[in-house]
Structures are given as C-alpha cells and as structure tokens.
Amino acid sequence: MKSDIDVDTDVAVIGAGPAGAMAAALLVRCGLKVQVLERSHFPRFSIGESLLPQCMHYLDDAGLLTAVEAGGFQPKNGAVFTRRDHEAVIDFRDKFTDGWGTTYQVERADFDQRLIEAAAAQGARVAFGVTVTSFRPDPQRPSLTYIDESGQETTLTAGFVLDASGYGRVLARLLGLGRDPRLETRMALFAHVEEQIREPTFDRDKILIGVHPDDDSLWYWLIPFAHGRASVGVVGSMQALSAGGGDSERRWQQLIDAEPRFSKLLRGARTTRPVASLQGYSADVSRLHGPGYALLGNAGEFLDPVFSSGVTIALRSAHQAAPLVARQLRGDTIDWHNEFERPLRQGIETFRAFVEAWYDGRLPSIIFHDAHPATIKRMISSVLAGYAWDTANPFVSGAQRRLTTLAELCGHTQAVPGENP
CATH class of the missing domain: 3.30.9.100 (D-Amino Acid Oxidase; Chain A, domain 2)
Structure with a gap:
C-alpha cells in the first residue's frame, strides 16, 4: 500500500475500516485522488463480524468482492433464534426483496485488511498510525490536521472529507455533533x-x-x-x-x-x-453532513449489534456518499440532506424499529410464533438480510406500525412506549 501522504488531495477519508475502504475504492474509480488516514495499524481486532447479504452488492459495486471471496470466510445464509429450547429459523435466501441471499461471517482483522488493501490496489493512498486532531469545515477546501507517530503535525487540504472513523467518531467529537442516542445504554x-x-x-x-x-x-x-x-x-x-x-x-x-x-x-x-x-456503544449525531464533509457508518450513528446492521449501514453510507462527492467535485450542486442524510436515515430507522421491537418483546413474539404466512416471513427475512431501504416491503415503509400489529396477532400484549393503543 502507498504509505506516503498526499497533503493536497481530492478526497480525504478518515478511517480505513469497511466504510473507508468502500468510499476510497468507489472514489478512485471516479478518477479522484483519495487519501485515507487511519489511526491504528492493520490487521487489528474489531467486532461486527456477521455480515448481511445486502453488503455483497455494495462490495461487488466497489470491486472489493473478489478480495473478500478469496478470504475463505465462513458462509452465512440466515439466522437461528433459540429461547428455552424453542428454535426459529430465518433463511435469507427466502426473502421478499431481490438480491443476494448469502454472505459471510468474518474475522474482522482479516476482512478489514483485505478491503483496504483492495482499495489501495485500485489507487487509493493509505497511511496508518496517524491521528486527526483538528478539522476546519469549508464548502470548497476543508482541511484537517493530523499527527504521525513521530509527533510531527501536518495539515492536509482536500476537496471533501469523509469521516469513516467508526467508534472513534472523529468529526462528531471535534465538531460537537454528538447527541444522546435514543436506544437504552447496554x-x-x-x-x-x-x-x-x-x-x-x-x-x-x-x-x-x-x-x-x-x-x-x-x-x-x-x-x-x-x-x-x-x-x-x-x-x-x-x-x-x-x-x-x-x-x-x-x-x-x-x-x-x-x-x-x-x-x-x-x-x-x-x-x-x-x-x-x-x-455505551449506541451513538447518534445531530447531522450527518456539513460544509465539505459527511459522516459514514458508525462515525455517525450506531444502533445495536443484535441484527448485525453495523457493517451494512457503513457500506451503504459510503456507497451512497461516494457518487455525490464525485459530482460535487465536478461542480454539481448537491442537496446533501435529501440525497444523502434523509435516505440513509430512512433505512437506519427501519433497523431501529426492529431493534426496539426486539428489546420490548414484540419481535421475539413474532419470531418464535409457530405459524406465519410465508409472505410475511419473507418480508421480515428481507429486513434482517439488510434490505432495509426497500420501501416496497411493508415492513420497511411502515416498520413500527406493522411490527406492533403483527406482534399483537402473535399474542404480544405489552404496550409499546410512544405508540397509541
């Protein structure tokens, strides 16, 4: 990988995890110069090890899927839920939404390294062991300051900055964008x-x-x-x-x-x-974009590990942001709220509805119910497979209401906070 740092680049990406690698690969395919800055050294441990099938489409689009397939990872085609010796099976291959029905379970140290190496092979510059310490938003030429492991401080200027720093949440911390998460602390x-x-x-x-x-x-x-x-x-x-x-x-x-x-x-x-x-891993921010920057994946919002949505949201956010960055740098005017933040949050809200329904008991009452119409089971399977942006699915377009109604039909009687009876 190219380790020298380009301090005047088209796009700077903070973080070399899945969102950063995805964004870098897509942007270099657009003919842009991309500089990735990563605080740690790879390979490094991370949780978030069970992918969802929707990820495969994004990986394929960015030219990263071949590197993943070469990793010999454990195939995954669904989930088994168990409670007091009662088991329920969700098979992702039997779903409402067209697309991939299989994916992988991955050890992230190897998976993440494969992704960033593949992005570098496409032309992205990647530097490890550098820590971003300050950021200056600007609609034309934002800049950031980083310190390397020798203690040398350097300023980098770019046409756009993407924060893919994961749990580090670099720009949210530097710009005071954090807000209390809506999910309970676990x-x-x-x-x-x-x-x-x-x-x-x-x-x-x-x-x-x-x-x-x-x-x-x-x-x-x-x-x-x-x-x-x-x-x-x-x-x-x-x-x-x-x-x-x-x-x-x-x-x-x-x-x-x-x-x-x-x-x-x-x-x-x-x-x-x-x-x-x-x-305290759940996190949220007041906004996912600003003058000359956008937040990707966990750097913006993280829900909960229960349905393995983290990597899917990370890849989706990068897949959605990269072409907008390319268009903006070509001179187009981008409505970042309506073209990036709003549609991204729509899928996140679908996942949030399922997470909330898991913890308040509605979703377990549905999953462990013995008799579901096949069509409804396929709709739920699609969301759990990561297709949380398919608004043709009633459990995407009206997730909260339909989960409540279905749970009641399955015998769940506990009132849901914030819901009308």
Whole structure:
C-alpha cells in the first residue's frame, strides 16, 4: 500500500475500516485522488463480524468482492433464534426483496485488511498510525490536521472529507455533533473461542441468537467462523452483566452456562481471545453532513449489534456518499440532506424499529410464533438480510406500525412506549 501522504488531495477519508475502504475504492474509480488516514495499524481486532447479504452488492459495486471471496470466510445464509429450547429459523435466501441471499461471517482483522488493501490496489493512498486532531469545515477546501507517530503535525487540504472513523467518531467529537442516542445504554461481553462443536443439528451457515431463559432482556450471539472458531457474546444492561461480581471472563462463562443451547454447544470450548467488554456503544449525531464533509457508518450513528446492521449501514453510507462527492467535485450542486442524510436515515430507522421491537418483546413474539404466512416471513427475512431501504416491503415503509400489529396477532400484549393503543 502507498504509505506516503498526499497533503493536497481530492478526497480525504478518515478511517480505513469497511466504510473507508468502500468510499476510497468507489472514489478512485471516479478518477479522484483519495487519501485515507487511519489511526491504528492493520490487521487489528474489531467486532461486527456477521455480515448481511445486502453488503455483497455494495462490495461487488466497489470491486472489493473478489478480495473478500478469496478470504475463505465462513458462509452465512440466515439466522437461528433459540429461547428455552424453542428454535426459529430465518433463511435469507427466502426473502421478499431481490438480491443476494448469502454472505459471510468474518474475522474482522482479516476482512478489514483485505478491503483496504483492495482499495489501495485500485489507487487509493493509505497511511496508518496517524491521528486527526483538528478539522476546519469549508464548502470548497476543508482541511484537517493530523499527527504521525513521530509527533510531527501536518495539515492536509482536500476537496471533501469523509469521516469513516467508526467508534472513534472523529468529526462528531471535534465538531460537537454528538447527541444522546435514543436506544437504552447496554453492554456486551464477548470472546473468540475454539468451539469444538460436533453436534450434527448445528448449522454453521447461520448466526445463532439466543435469549436468556429467565431474563428476556439478555441475549447471546454465536457467530461461527471457518476452521472451528467462533465469536461468542452476551448483551444486556450494564447492571445485569455486572451482577454477580468477579471478572469479565467469569461473568461471561456464567451467562453462557445459563443458556441451555449455548451451554451444550460450547462445552469444552477454549477462549482464544480474552473476554472483553464494550458498553455505551449506541451513538447518534445531530447531522450527518456539513460544509465539505459527511459522516459514514458508525462515525455517525450506531444502533445495536443484535441484527448485525453495523457493517451494512457503513457500506451503504459510503456507497451512497461516494457518487455525490464525485459530482460535487465536478461542480454539481448537491442537496446533501435529501440525497444523502434523509435516505440513509430512512433505512437506519427501519433497523431501529426492529431493534426496539426486539428489546420490548414484540419481535421475539413474532419470531418464535409457530405459524406465519410465508409472505410475511419473507418480508421480515428481507429486513434482517439488510434490505432495509426497500420501501416496497411493508415492513420497511411502515416498520413500527406493522411490527406492533403483527406482534399483537402473535399474542404480544405489552404496550409499546410512544405508540397509541
């Protein structure tokens, strides 16, 4: 990869994760000079390991899919939900929206490196170990200051700046764009394991999502990787995940042991990464764009890990922003609110409706109901496969209302905050 930094470039991209790699690849295909600035060194660990099929379209469009397919990642075609020995299966290949029905479960260190290397091979410049410390918005020539690992401070000027810094949320922090997230603050405990699963009924091509048998607010993920490895996590309130004292590993193991399906599958599993925690991960901003800049993926908003929407939103945001940046630099006037922020947030709001319905019990009542018309199941499968922008799907165009109605038909009786009876 080209490591020298172009301090006068067409587009500067902060962050070399999936959104940054996607944006860089698309922009160099438009004939633009692109400089990516990344604080860490790759490969580096990240969570967000279960992709959705909608991602495949974006990766293909940016010329990144071949690099992903060469990675030998674990295929994924759906999700299995388990609660007190009751299982429900969502197959992404059987869905309402046309498009990809399969994808991958990925170890992000390898996945992210493959993406940014592929973007660099297309012509993007990438610099690692540099930290952006200030930013000056400007509709024509925004600029930023960064410090390299030797402590040298440099100013970079660009025609446009895209923030793909993920949880670092560089521009939101520097410009004071953050606002309180609308989702409740939660915590995750997670680890990588050598899982040694031999049970013939276990479907490695699907993520396994479990619900604690005694506390519906706690849920689990088991993401199978290739070669007998897996990511295993537990999500709940900070109070619930801190209960019982002890260190993170002990609490993680106690929670795994409490869920019958997970306990059985992971008997004999060995952790290969120490149990880690992440809390307060949900984030939102007052706006996703400004003079000479736009925010991509987690740098703008992150919801919740339950339906693996993070990478999909990241790739979607880059896929949507890149052609607008190219047009603006050619002299077109771009309505960033109506051409970028508004349509992007429409899909995010669909995912948010599903996340809220998961935690208030409506969605579990739907998923674990034994008899669904095939058409409705296919509509829900489409959203869970990442097609949250397909407004022809009634569970996209009217997600909150239709989830409430369907949940009531499935026997859910608890009132939903903010909803009229």
